[in-house]
Amino acid sequence: MAPAAHSFGDLPPVDAPARLAQHEPVPPSGALSSEREPALRFSGVTHFYGEHRALDDLHLEVRRGQTLALLGPNGAGKSTTISVLLGLVRPRFGHVEVLGRAPRDAVESGRVGAMLQTGSGTGLPPGVRVVDVVRLVRRLYSHPAPLDVVVERAAITTLLYRRTDHLSGGQAQRVRFALAIAGDPEVVFLDEPTAAMDVEARRSFWKMIRALGDEGRTTVFATHHLAEADQVADRVVVLHHGQVVADGPGATLKAAVASRQVRFVSGRPDVDVLNSLEGVTDVEVRGTTVTLSCLDADASIRALVRSEVEFRDLEVTGAGLEEAFLALTSAARRPEKSRPEKSRPEKKGQP
Amino acid sequence: MSALVAFGRFEVGRLLRSWKFLVITVGFPVLFYMLFLRDHSSGKIVYAGVTWREYLMVSMCSFGALIAALNAGGSRVALERAGGWARQLRVTPLPAWSYVAVKMTASMLVVLPVVLLVELVAATFGGVSLSPETWVGLSALLWGTALPFSALGVLLGFAVSTEAVFPVVTGLLFVLAYFGGLFTPVTSMPGALQVAAHLLPNFHHLSLGLEVLSGRTLAASHWLVLGGYTLALGGLIVWRHRVEEARGVA
Numbered sequence: 001m002a003p004a005a006h007s008f009g010d011l012p013p014v015d016a017p018a019r020l021a022q023h024e025p026v027p028p029s030g031a032l033s034s035e036r037e038p039a040l041r042f043s044g045v046t047h048f049y050g051e052h053r054a055l056d057d058l059h060l061e062v063r064r065g066q067t068l069a070l071l072g073p074n075g076a077g078k079s080t081t082i083s084v085l086l087g088l089v090r091p092r093f094g095h096v097e098v099l100g101r102a103p104r105d106a107v108e109s110g111r112v113g114a115m116l117q118t119g120s121g122t123g124l125p126p127g128v129r130v131v132d133v134v135r136l137v138r139r140l141y142s143h144p145a146p147l148d149v150v151v152e153r154a155a156i157t158t159l160l161y162r163r164t165d166h167l168s169g170g171q172a173q174r175v176r177f178a179l180a181i182a183g184d185p186e187v188v189f190l191d192e193p194t195a196a197m198d199v200e201a202r203r204s205f206w207k208m209i210r211a212l213g214d215e216g217r218t219t220v221f222a223t224h225h226l227a228e229a230d231q232v233a234d235r236v237v238v239l240h241h242g243q244v245v246a247d248g249p250g251a252t253l254k255a256a257v258a259s260r261q262v263r264f265v266s267g268r269p270d271v272d273v274l275n276s277l278e279g280v281t282d283v284e285v286r287g288t289t290v291t292l293s294c295l296d297a298d299a300s301i302r303a304l305v306r307s308e309v310e311f312r313d314l315e316v317t318g319a320g321l322e323e324a325f326l327a328l329t330s331a332a333r334r335p336e337k338s339r340p341e342k343s344r345p346e347k348k349g350q351p
Numbered sequence: 352m353s354a355l356v357a358f359g360r361f362e363v364g365r366l367l368r369s370w371k372f373l374v375i376t377v378g379f380p381v382l383f384y385m386l387f388l389r390d391h392s393s394g395k396i397v398y399a400g401v402t403w404r405e406y407l408m409v410s411m412c413s414f415g416a417l418i419a420a421l422n423a424g425g426s427r428v429a430l431e432r433a434g435g436w437a438r439q440l441r442v443t444p445l446p447a448w449s450y451v452a453v454k455m456t457a458s459m460l461v462v463l464p465v466v467l468l469v470e471l472v473a474a475t476f477g478g479v480s481l482s483p484e485t486w487v488g489l490s491a492l493l494w495g496t497a498l499p500f501s502a503l504g505v506l507l508g509f510a511v512s513t514e515a516v517f518p519v520v521t522g523l524l525f526v527l528a529y530f531g532g533l534f535t536p537v538t539s540m541p542g543a544l545q546v547a548a549h550l551l552p553n554f555h556h557l558s559l560g561l562e563v564l565s566g567r568t569l570a571a572s573h574w575l576v577l578g579g580y581t582l583a584l585g586g587l588i589v590w591r592h593r594v595e596e597a598r599g600v601a
Contacts, residue, residue: 086442090596107442114442121434128365139357140443179439189442 424504
């Protein structure tokens with residue numbers, strides 16, 4: 001029933017050094033025979049906010065130690081996914097497991113840490129010093145990380161004796177990161193951890209997130225920056241309308257969505273010739289209008305000029321992330337699906 | 352358990368360090384006590400052998416307890432929830448109920464010094480004189496039976512948005528205080544208001560204190576109403592919590 005998600009290559013092997021670029025083809029995830037339980041498991045999860053379907057029959061498994069980016073535009077279901085994983089939201093249908101237990105149990109067992117979105121607030125209690133909050137949160141866990149380690153990892157040494165209501169946005173984000181790791185958790189969830197940060201701050205945050213993966217923690221973070229997903233994650237899952245529309249290593253995904261479209265008018269387009277042009281992945285002809293999808297638009301245009309094909313009114317449009325999402329989504333959408341309310345099996349039963 | 356203790360200490364410490372909050376909480380009932388004391392002849396009997404200066408002491412204890420509870424619970428909880436701290440706590444191992452429990456405990460802990468301070472002012476400036484046992488019994492009673500106010504405060508923090516919480520808290524404070532007979536004896540109000548007063552928690556809180564002073568037995572109806580309020584408000588807190596969980600805004 002679930003729409004076939006695009007598979008951009010497959011998962012890197014379990015013990016691969018957790019960085020990108022050296023992913024090798026591995027059997028599809030169904031055939032992955034890991035003895036160990038996955039860290040996170042979503043099966044058939046559907047959730048509504050009123051009429052709005054926030055998660056739509058979502059299936060997802062995350063291996064232990066994996067760093068996963070949830071990528072998608074606003075409203076794609078990223079925050080809902082994280083809220084469900086944390087037990088903050090109980091989904092209407094489907095089954096969710098975190099470290100083999102119900103999400104709330106996993107959180108109460110102290111093996112989970114999280115940094116949430118806070119809207120306009122700081123996410124911190126007003127009127128106390130940063131060090132007091134970090135100490136408190138450490139005490140809430142049975143086996144916390146040493147204070148100095150937390151402070152160093154989150155780069156908050158200079159902030160410790162500041163009051164929480166005197167922090168800048170970026171500083172508060174670092175403190176909240178410290179709270180996420182204070183309990184030395186096995187699984188860390190970060191909901192748009194770099195939202196509203198400048199480039200510099202964002203990059204230093206990337207290092208902090210990567211370090212979590214290097215320490216063997218399972219990490220899930222939401223973002224709408226493709227570069228961030230690509231640079232930090234082993235695996236990128238693209239969500240749209242509460243469904244997984246793409247799933248794979250970041251580099252492959254990036255290549256796929258970095259494509260551009262070259263459009264021109266041609267009297268007699270030869271599809272075979274066009275298809276053979278360098279960097280062209282798809283050719284669409286409507287009357288005299290030709291649209292080429294290109295991985296490398298520059299190379300394709302050079303090849304087009306050298307070819308015998310006559311053309312005029314040439315234009316190149318970039319595929320931004322939004323276009324990429326749209327492309328991925330429209331490809332993943334079932335043709336009969338017009339209104340989401342129609343012909344859906346709703347009876348999934350609660351765990 | 353140690354997590355709960357750590358969180359409780361953190362919250363109480365934070366509340367006690369918040370001096371603006373404490374000054375307002377303690378300041379209003381003390382100020383009103385001094386103001387209203389002059390208005391009437393303070394030795395006049397207003398309730399079964401209880402003088403106005405004694406009546407006012409009990410009613411201002413009740414008023415102070417209400418201010419402490421509604422602000423410690425209502426305003427502060429609403430702000431914390433809007434700021435994201437309450438949500439952050441929900442993703443730590445702290446059990447879900449402990450946030451409410453600790454908030455109610457913290458607000459009860461602020462109620463006690465307010466009661467004691469109003470009594471001290473009444474004894475010092477109001478000329479109220481009681482036996483040591485009566486002082487202890489009265490204080491314990493007024494403190495313990497302030498529990499529904501704590502529940503009301505926390506519920507407001509859960510149910511009312513940040514923008515609305517200050518007007519709602521202030522409005523409720525004066526409605527409950529005035530119609531509950533804290534500023535003027537209910538017996539001097541029109542009949543309909545006297546009936547209405549019996550529905551309000553502060554009337555019963557006040558009545559318990561007055562019954563102690565007049566040496567009467569404590570009427571069961573006061574306990575029933577205050578207990579009923581505590582249970583009903585507690586139930587509403589749980590219900591709000593469930594609704595939010597389903598909606599995903601908890």
